[in-house]
Amino acid sequence: MSAEFLAALATLTDAAGILMGDAMAGYLLDQRRRYQGSALAVARPRDTTEVAAMLALCHRHGVPVVPQGGNTSLCGGATPDSSGTALVISLERYNAIEQIDAENNTITVAAGATLASVQKAARDADRLFPADWAAAASCQIGGALATNAGGINVLRYGNMRNLTLGLEVVLADGTIWNGLRGLRKDNTGYDLKQLFIGSEGTLGIITRAVLRLYPAPTAHATALVNIASPQAALELLHGLQGSVGDRITSFELISAPCMALLAKHFPSLPQPFQPIPDWLVLVELADGGDSETLNDRLAEALFAAGCEDALLAQHGAQSRAFWDLRESIPEAQRLEGVSIKHDISVPLSAIPGFIDECGQSLLAAYPAAQIIAFGHLGDGNLHYNIFLPDHSAAVYAEESTVNELVYSAVAARQGSFSAEHGIGQLKRRLLATYRSPVELAMMRQIKTALDPQNLLNPCKFLP
Numbered sequence: 001m002s003a004e005f006l007a008a009l010a011t012l013t014d015a016a017g018i019l020m021g022d023a024m025a026g027y028l029l030d031q032r033r034r035y036q037g038s039a040l041a042v043a044r045p046r047d048t049t050e051v052a053a054m055l056a057l058c059h060r061h062g063v064p065v066v067p068q069g070g071n072t073s074l075c076g077g078a079t080p081d082s083s084g085t086a087l088v089i090s091l092e093r094y095n096a097i098e099q100i101d102a103e104n105n106t107i108t109v110a111a112g113a114t115l116a117s118v119q120k121a122a123r124d125a126d127r128l129f130p131a132d133w134a135a136a137a138s139c140q141i142g143g144a145l146a147t148n149a150g151g152i153n154v155l156r157y158g159n160m161r162n163l164t165l166g167l168e169v170v171l172a173d174g175t176i177w178n179g180l181r182g183l184r185k186d187n188t189g190y191d192l193k194q195l196f197i198g199s200e201g202t203l204g205i206i207t208r209a210v211l212r213l214y215p216a217p218t219a220h221a222t223a224l225v226n227i228a229s230p231q232a233a234l235e236l237l238h239g240l241q242g243s244v245g246d247r248i249t250s251f252e253l254i255s256a257p258c259m260a261l262l263a264k265h266f267p268s269l270p271q272p273f274q275p276i277p278d279w280l281v282l283v284e285l286a287d288g289g290d291s292e293t294l295n296d297r298l299a300e301a302l303f304a305a306g307c308e309d310a311l312l313a314q315h316g317a318q319s320r321a322f323w324d325l326r327e328s329i330p331e332a333q334r335l336e337g338v339s340i341k342h343d344i345s346v347p348l349s350a351i352p353g354f355i356d357e358c359g360q361s362l363l364a365a366y367p368a369a370q371i372i373a374f375g376h377l378g379d380g381n382l383h384y385n386i387f388l389p390d391h392s393a394a395v396y397a398e399e400s401t402v403n404e405l406v407y408s409a410v411a412a413r414q415g416s417f418s419a420e421h422g423i424g425q426l427k428r429r430l431l432a433t434y435r436s437p438v439e440l441a442m443m444r445q446i447k448t449a450l451d452p453q454n455l456l457n458p459c460k461f462l463p
């Protein structure tokens, strides 16, 4: 069967569009190197018609399909299983920026366009596409949509769900749904695009999108604030929201162990406060005025909120240096070794209690644990990662015990065990534990309706 399938597949695109053997290696290993998969082939369609023909073929032959974007998923979402029966469909060659409608503030792109290329196209048209995170150069719009990715500007602009006006999707049997509308208001039935956003490639392959653009800010102000506690950080956020409102684009919390890891692995990065404070907040404002005025407003707002120890970036390079600290934390962790990672959210008001109580219960069970807590405090979303004394993959033997401690503290606050990175392979069993039978049943009904043969990204997402 596979010879017949592969022969038919080869007729659907050009020779460079089908990879086999060693050429597939980069598509079969996940970003964190936890999942090594295997595949029949990797197909690289160039347009929607080719995607549709490939899905129709897979549908006829009962071949599972793993959609893949930039393969930056942090939970093994884009990696096939080890059976070798799936076709990986990579959107990397379908990457055009198709149209910018500056008056409608929209951009239409193919799903394989990288986030960085969309940001640049928006900048070139004097607009802002605000989605941003450290994988921007390699992750693709299709993958960002399929995971409803967030990043550092969610506080002001929302996540991919909020940034999307229209989608084109190829369904499991090869049917093309064109919902590429650039409308901000449209109450004509179910909002179908929202079904596909965050569905992790299990309901269809996203092929094109109409995304929202915003006026490009002309002024930025950045501050790094020494803050006593997460509670004080929360109070600062509310104080700033009262004074500078939605000019706040980012509000990131950084704990002392993060700074210590940076000092160890990136000694060339400046440590702005000595000794390292227990907590820091990185605040970014943006608006359409001039940077000097915005800096003054931020200084006044910090002073009014009672901050006595804050550094205001005096120029772009200093702002970049502050952000380098924040964005180097994941790499510093990687250099330190293997940790048990969590990407959780709780209501903002519950963050201080979560950090206190979860920290205590972890240290009671693992007195030598090192907790690396940082992230998007303004969204109630923390990266909450645990190093145990053994920094090798052997720590995964403790993963379910550590997870139980962390996720029960999250669940007690009606939080989410996966705020940004999705379910993929890593968190599949958790969905069954932390989502109600009613929610799981509805999800299964949707999956069965759109993919009755369970061919799209099987073994992911739904337990």
Ligand SMILES: Cc1cc2nc3c(=O)[nH]c(=O)nc-3n(C[C@H](O)[C@H](O)[C@H](O)COP(=O)(O)OP(=O)(O)OC[C@H]3O[C@@H](n4cnc5c(N)ncnc54)[C@H](O)[C@@H]3O)c2cc1C
Residues within 6 Å of the ligand: 031, 066, 067, 068, 069, 070, 071, 072, 073, 074, 077, 078, 091, 111, 132, 133, 134, 135, 138, 139, 140, 141, 142, 143, 144, 145, 146, 147, 148, 149, 150, 151, 152, 200, 201, 202, 204, 205, 206, 207, 330, 420, 421, 424, 457
């Ligand atoms: C350094 C780093 C920093 C990160 N920071 C953040 C962050 O701040 N916030 C955040 O939310 N995420 C973050 N991520 C996670 C990741 O970048 C995002 O989830 C990303 O958007 C995935 O895009 P991708 O193109 O790499 O998708 P992939 O990893 O290739 O795929 C992800 C999922 O989407 C599916 N998929 C891919 N393309 C399509 C398509 N066209 N149609 C249907 N399904 C598809 C795949 O099957 C898979 O389930 C980070 C990752 C890294 C490595």
